[in-house]
Amino acid sequence: MRVYEFLARRNWPRTYTGKILLVSFVGVHVPMFGAVAYALLADSTPFMEQLDVLIAMLLATLVGTAATMFVMAALLAPVRRASEAAQTYLDTRETPRLPTRYTDGAGVLMASVQEAITRLDAAISVAEAERDATARNHNQKFRMLAGMKHDFRTPLTVILGFADLMKTQAIGEYGGAAYRDYAASIGRSGQDLMQTLQSVLDLSDAEAQREFEAERQPLDLVPLARQAAAQEHFHADRRGVSVEIDTPKGVVVDTVPAAARDMIAVMLQTAIARVPEGGRVRLVLDGSGAHAVTVEATDAVLTTEDLPASLSTVASGLESGTGEDGTTGAATPTTLRLSLIDTFCHAMNAKLEVDQSGERFRLRVALDAGAPALKIAAE
Structure with a gap:
């Protein structure tokens, strides 16, 4: 990854294919440069007598370079198709048709992208069907009440x-x-x-x-937390934020799997979005007492403007970022994330508290019913 990161940071050439062709061009021309240097510096034969040989080497090198770059561009076609397929699905949700019968690295890449997109599309379709069924169920209930x-x-x-x-x-x-x-x-x-x-x-x-x-079912939070951290790796890596995970061997709690996983992911999103670039976020699982999930963000602050109006009564110690008292009523990304966390808390019989001091905040969720359920604090 170091060579790729070195070239990617300089953003030249812009495309991955261009980077490969640049390396191929340099690699093919190294022998010619060496031969020319030897002819000029080490060989006592007059330069004009070697000119025909050097011209022949130059022509051969140019032909070889053109052929090599043509073949390299053709060999990179699977990488381009896999990348384009993923981007097209994100833009239009069109399921690609990539070849899956090849077993080398490029073939495995295309097969993996095809399978991942196919599974994702199936999961989205199931989720949409469940959402529609839930909406119909709610509409039926409203019609019943209207009746x-x-x-x-x-x-x-x-x-x-x-x-x-x-x-x-x-x-x-x-x-x-x-x-x-x-x-x-x-x-x-x-x-x-x-x-x-x-x-x-x-x-x-x-x-x-x-x-x-x-x-509700007995659930080990450790793989669930790791899955949520992997899910948020894309956002953290783009901002250069490091996510550390500190967990015991196992933390088993009776809870709703999907809600717990999504809540941990939203907690990580909130912390990753608030820390500066290159900052640090720490995810800690506590298997004792209330089975707590804690997300700590360094050099980050929550303000009253980040709070949903419904949570203003449970907040203490937060200061305004604009000098005004109370929440502004405007929805920021952090406001929406805190509202979503609050929704998950209600689904799992949890309570939300917000407290702030200093330049570090901590999101803490106690998942056991009847325990002090959710606590967001900054220290």
Whole structure:
């Protein structure tokens, strides 16, 4: 990687093919340069007598260079196709058709890119199908609730109407038999409405709890954390941020795998985005107590402008970056990430706290239910 990084940092030649052809050109011409230097410096034969030989060597070198560069460009075609296939999928989500039957390095590269894109596209399709199914399910629930409007409206109309009659004493003073009958009707209507509401709430709570419990399972956080770190390697490497992982051999906790993995990834995203280029982020797993996941970012600060408005009440010690008090209400990338972390916390029965001091912040998540669930602190 050192030679590649040396040429890439100088950005010349711009393309990978150009870099290969430059190296080929230099390599092919080294023998000719050596022969010319020997003829001029070491050989006592007059230069004019060697001129025909040197011209023949030059022509042979040029022909060899052209042939070599042509073949090298052709051999780099698999690398170009793999790169173009990946970029095309990112831009248009068009699944490529790369050859997968070759077994050398370039063939393995094309086969790996083809398989990776195929798996990714299948996973995205499944996720989209699940999202659509969830949306349809929610729409059905809303339609069900809309269909129950009569069950809500009728008792409420009776309650409100009779209450107005009693308030204005339109049918006589309080204490008459009519008022007692109306009061009984109000009580019955209120009881009917309460039973209907309670049935809806019980159904909603039972379904939410069933879905949450169905997804929870014993899980080792160590490979999950490493997977999240690998997932964020692209963003960290582009900014020159080093990510250190400090974990015990195993941290087993009962939680929702997808939510835990995605939350760790978002925590890393938040830290990587806030540290300066060339900075350091540390991911630590604590297997004792509340089974905590901690992400520490050095030389980085969170401000009140980064907080979602819903989290302003749980924040302490944060200062404004603009000199204003409170959150601005504007959405920054950090604001959106903190909102997403808060959403994951609610999904896993977690709590969010934000605290800041100095030039280092720490994101801490306790995944066990009932433990102090989520803590974001800066020291």
